[in-house]
Amino acid sequence: xxxxxxxxxxxxxxxxxxxxxxxxxxxxxxxxxxxxxxxxxxxxxxxxxxxxxxxxxxxxxxxxxxxxxxxxxxxxxxxxxxxxxxxxxxxxxxxxxxxxxxxxxxxxxxxxxxxxxxxxxxxxxxxxxxxxxxxxxxxxxxxxxxxxxxxxxxxxxxxxxxxxxxxxxxxxxxxxxxxxxxxxxxxxxxxxxxxxxxxxxxxxxxxxxxxxxxxxxxxxxxxxxxxxxxxxxxxxxxxxxxxxxxxxxxxxxxxxxxxxxxxxxxxxxxxxxxxxxxxxxxxxxxxxxxxxxxxxxxxxxxxxxxxxxxxxxxxxxxxxxxxxxxxxxxxxxxxxxxxxxxxxxxxxxxxxxxxxxxxxxxxxxxxxxxxxxxxxx
Amino acid sequence: xxxxxxxxxxxxxxxxxxxxxxxxxxxxxxxxxxxxxxxxxxxxxxxxxxxxxxxxxxxxxxxxxxxxxxxxxxxxxxxxxxxxxxxxxxxxxxxxxxxxxxxxxxxxxxxxxxxxxxxxxxxxxxxxxxxxxxxxxxxxxxxxxxxxxxxxxxxxxxxxxxxxxxxxxxxxxxxxxxxxxxxxxxxxxxxxxxxxxxxxxxxxxxxxxxxxxxxxxxxxxxxxxxxxxxxxxxxxxxxxxxxxxxxxxxxxxxxxxxxxxxxxxxxxxxxxxxxxxxxxxxxxxxxxxxxxxxxxxxxxxxxxxxxxxxxxxxxxxxxxxxxxxxxxxxxxxxxxxxxxxxxxxxxxxxxxxxxxxxxxxxxx
Numbered sequence: 001x002x003x004x005x006x007x008x009x010x011x012x013x014x015x016x017x018x019x020x021x022x023x024x025x026x027x028x029x030x031x032x033x034x035x036x037x038x039x040x041x042x043x044x045x046x047x048x049x050x051x052x053x054x055x056x057x058x059x060x061x062x063x064x065x066x067x068x069x070x071x072x073x074x075x076x077x078x079x080x081x082x083x084x085x086x087x088x089x090x091x092x093x094x095x096x097x098x099x100x101x102x103x104x105x106x107x108x109x110x111x112x113x114x115x116x117x118x119x120x121x122x123x124x125x126x127x128x129x130x131x132x133x134x135x136x137x138x139x140x141x142x143x144x145x146x147x148x149x150x151x152x153x154x155x156x157x158x159x160x161x162x163x164x165x166x167x168x169x170x171x172x173x174x175x176x177x178x179x180x181x182x183x184x185x186x187x188x189x190x191x192x193x194x195x196x197x198x199x200x201x202x203x204x205x206x207x208x209x210x211x212x213x214x215x216x217x218x219x220x221x222x223x224x225x226x227x228x229x230x231x232x233x234x235x236x237x238x239x240x241x242x243x244x245x246x247x248x249x250x251x252x253x254x255x256x257x258x259x260x261x262x263x264x265x266x267x268x269x270x271x272x273x274x275x276x277x278x279x280x281x282x283x284x285x286x287x288x289x290x291x292x293x294x295x296x297x298x299x300x301x302x303x304x305x306x307x308x309x310x311x312x313x314x315x316x317x318x319x320x321x322x323x324x325x326x327x328x329x330x331x332x333x334x335x336x337x338x339x340x341x342x343x344x345x346x347x348x349x350x351x352x353x354x355x356x357x358x359x360x361x362x363x364x365x366x367x368x369x370x371x372x373x374x375x376x377x
Numbered sequence: 378x379x380x381x382x383x384x385x386x387x388x389x390x391x392x393x394x395x396x397x398x399x400x401x402x403x404x405x406x407x408x409x410x411x412x413x414x415x416x417x418x419x420x421x422x423x424x425x426x427x428x429x430x431x432x433x434x435x436x437x438x439x440x441x442x443x444x445x446x447x448x449x450x451x452x453x454x455x456x457x458x459x460x461x462x463x464x465x466x467x468x469x470x471x472x473x474x475x476x477x478x479x480x481x482x483x484x485x486x487x488x489x490x491x492x493x494x495x496x497x498x499x500x501x502x503x504x505x506x507x508x509x510x511x512x513x514x515x516x517x518x519x520x521x522x523x524x525x526x527x528x529x530x531x532x533x534x535x536x537x538x539x540x541x542x543x544x545x546x547x548x549x550x551x552x553x554x555x556x557x558x559x560x561x562x563x564x565x566x567x568x569x570x571x572x573x574x575x576x577x578x579x580x581x582x583x584x585x586x587x588x589x590x591x592x593x594x595x596x597x598x599x600x601x602x603x604x605x606x607x608x609x610x611x612x613x614x615x616x617x618x619x620x621x622x623x624x625x626x627x628x629x630x631x632x633x634x635x636x637x638x639x640x641x642x643x644x645x646x647x648x649x650x651x652x653x654x655x656x657x658x659x660x661x662x663x664x665x666x667x668x669x670x671x672x673x674x675x676x677x678x679x680x681x682x683x684x685x686x687x688x689x690x691x692x693x694x695x696x697x698x699x700x701x702x703x704x705x706x707x708x709x710x711x712x713x714x715x716x717x718x719x720x721x722x723x724x725x726x727x728x729x730x731x732x733x734x735x736x737x738x739x740x741x
């Protein structure tokens with residue numbers, strides 16, 4: 001009897017040794033487009049993970065979450081299992097600078113008899129590359145004297161910016177530094193170019209257009225004779241999540257409203273000489289819209305063919321320079337202009353911003369384009 | 378004899394039913410299988426048959442996507458998800474501030490909510506469409522190999538120096554057409570497009586310039602920020618909110634190319650009062666418009682006077698809102714999006730304490 005008593009502990013030892021705790025390993029294979037891989041399962045579990053009906057089970061075993069609030073749902077993605085390794089490919093690329101928490105949930109693992117798994121958690125953070133701070137390169141119109149009925153500003157940033165709720169970063173301050181209340185048109189969708197580097201800001205048309213309630217109630221946003229500062233706040237983040245290098249300020253004073261339409265007949269054309277590739281210079285009596293100047297003017301030869309070249313807008317948007325690709329040939333040319341070309345108050349060649357319907361004949365150009373002829377000698 | 382008559386009658390009935398359902402599915406049948414290359418998921422709205430319309434300003438297109446979401450019966454009950462923006466961000470593997478909800482719509486056939494989202498910023502920004510059911514479960518709307526159609530808008534952005542882009546502010550389906558309102562990031566134009574749906578190559582629709590004539594008979598271009606189709610005396614109208622604030626009514630029969638479309642001003646909403654979203658609903662046998670405003674909360678406007686409203690032509694002074702009478706629903710601030718959930722409820726997306734919540738309210 002005593003012999004059996006001594007043997008019992010020896011018999012128990014192997015059973016106790018079998019209950020070891022297995023610790024799966026989590027790694028990220030790749031970077032933003034990477035796949036999470038979990039290994040270290042027993043062969044038996046590996047087999048079960050690879051089974052055709054294991055899809056739902058697998059999603060419960062291993063989850064990746066954005067590190068933060070506990071109740072956040074796990075990342076959407078695709079699970080697969082091969083040779084005992086569980087893989088998870090997130091639906092969308094991982095974001096740099098964001099910490100992700102990957103976890104193995106041992107209670108969900110179809111462990112074999114006597115197997116135990118540890119709860120394993122790993123965090124992953126892909127570093128953000130160091131970038132040069134983004135700056136406001138330019139605000140158009142360039143002049144520091146603007147008309148009272150100014151309609152539009154363009155902000156040019158040196159890199160793509162973050163979008164959404166951006167109007168909170170833009171302020172119009174009066175001479176005393178006090179913000180003018182609600183001077184801008186705020187659109188949920190915002191007006192951006194494709195690259196996200198150029199932002200169009202409209203002054204609230206309800207405060208420019210005569211006879212509308214906002215203007216009746218609170219007056220125009222800009223008043224002739226007064227000074228203002230347009231401020232673009234530093235805390236407007238760029239697309240990389242970094243603030244601007246500094247707050248940008250444009251100081252300006254306000255002159256009388258601009259109610260004259262751009263008129264090509266008032267433009268001065270300096271024709272370049274033949275045989276060279278010097279610029280054609282067109283000078284306007286007042287600044288015109290910077291963006292449209294880059295797009296709606298072209299030069300055609302006497303056969304109506306467009307001349308290839310590059311455009312530059314200079315001198316506070318009062319000059320348009322066209323440099324041809326090749327040398328000018330002597331002959332007759334046309335400067336072709338879209339009649340949609342506007343000034344910064346929204347008056348176009350075709351129509352003024354505000355049209356008095358009692359005088360409908362004045363100021364309306366019906367054609368889509370208009371031409372100014374010039375000679376190269 | 379009698380049995381044959383019954384059988385004949387049953388066959389006729391079956392035939393008619395077959396014809397009827399084929400007609401109902403006419404819109405879906407016009408869609409082709411493929412993968413829409415959505416560049417930006419902007420404003421959304423539902424066409425019949427569970428077809429989701431998506432405005433893509435970046436790709437200069439409107440997509441009509443078959444969601445396949447046509448259960449036998451629409452879901453009932455409240456739809457509430459607290460912190461939906463954070464939950465969406467969690468699912469998409471992004472920080473909450475990297476996720477923008479651009480549009481909200483409810484499929485009347487199923488009662489499921491749909492959201493259009495931008496995930497990420499800059500060059501890495503991605504368009505995502507999501508579906509939320511009554512239990513608050515959020516799923517991605519599959520875009521691979523689905524039945525869809527695409528209508529391209531004129532002046533698509535060209536690679537290189539063309540920075541001009543038209544931003545779609547609102548869209549809706551009415552009487553066989555998809556209406557799309559937008560404004561340019563350059564010239565101050567106000568384009569409203571009417572595109573026949575099903576989309577065809579032959580007819581890309583018409584573009585109409587919308588104007589506003591203010592009291593002193595001064596006429597200006599007037600972009601539309603949001604609009605909703607509405608029937609007045611059995612005629613379809615668009616109730617549109619201009620960016621310069623008047624709320625106008627435009628009969629769609631007026632929307633002909635070359636026509637000077639001005640709309641009748643039915644309310645002057647005034648400063649700091651920007652409609653973000655509008656729906657039309659019925660209560661007690663009468664029609665009402667529910668409008669989410671940026672500063673004033675949610676307003677209820679009786680539609681009854683709208684067809685009779687002569688339109689505001691006199692200048693309106695002082696505070697308040699002129700025109701058709703309205704009622705502000707107190708305690709409903711920060712509503713960013715609004716959609717009809719069912720005949721008695723509206724679904725709202727509210728900004729509260731730095732978070733966004735989907736909530737259900739009774740139509741007031």
